[in-house]
Amino acid sequence: MDEYPIIDLSHLLPAAQGLARLPADERIQRLRADRWIGYPRAVEALNRLEALYAWPNKQRMPNLLLVGPTNNGKSMIVEKFRRTHPASSDADQEHIPVLVVQMPSEPSVIRFYVALLAAMGAPLRPRPRLPEMEQLALALL
Missing domain, CATH: 1.20.5 (Single alpha-helices involved in coiled-coils or other helix-helix interfaces)
Structure with missing residues (x-):
């Protein structure tokens, strides 16, 4: 006799039946996914x-x-x-139609611009000044 009994999954949709038959670690990964x-x-x-x-x-x-x-x-x-x-990317630029930025836990104008520019992949100087960051963000947007 097999070590795993045959389980009746007919009450599940076909797609769910396939998932239910996956190994336990794979089922767990699927459950944890967004x-x-x-x-x-x-x-x-x-x-x-x-x-x-x-x-x-x-x-x-x-x-x-x-x-x-x-x-x-x-x-x-x-x-x-x-x-x-x-x-999407072209040869000389990247087009980001939807830019997502998480606000810092203690927001400020400077921290917002740092997060915004980082989300765009813009290079930042070690101690950027607010007007420079604002101009760079506006130019890139």
Whole structure:
């Protein structure tokens, strides 16, 4: 007799049956992976982000602030949106349609610009001055 009994998985969808038959370590890795769950408010936020993304350029662009309790999916919404609009490279430049920046735990204008420029892959001097960082960020954006 086999050391593993045959388990009836007919109550699962075919895709889930395949996952259930994976080795334990692989199933655990899959369970721990980030996963998009399109609950109504998340889908609404994504739709609003898409509308803003398609907005024609003008002097004062509209914006969106995502606010919610910790572990409520804000970062996942932003990450899903970023993945939908991936960066691309040409011979002489990189195009980053969606730039994601995490605010420092103790934010300041300088720390914001450092995080923004780092997210763009811009070189930074050891002790940059605020006006220089602001001009560099505006030029790169």
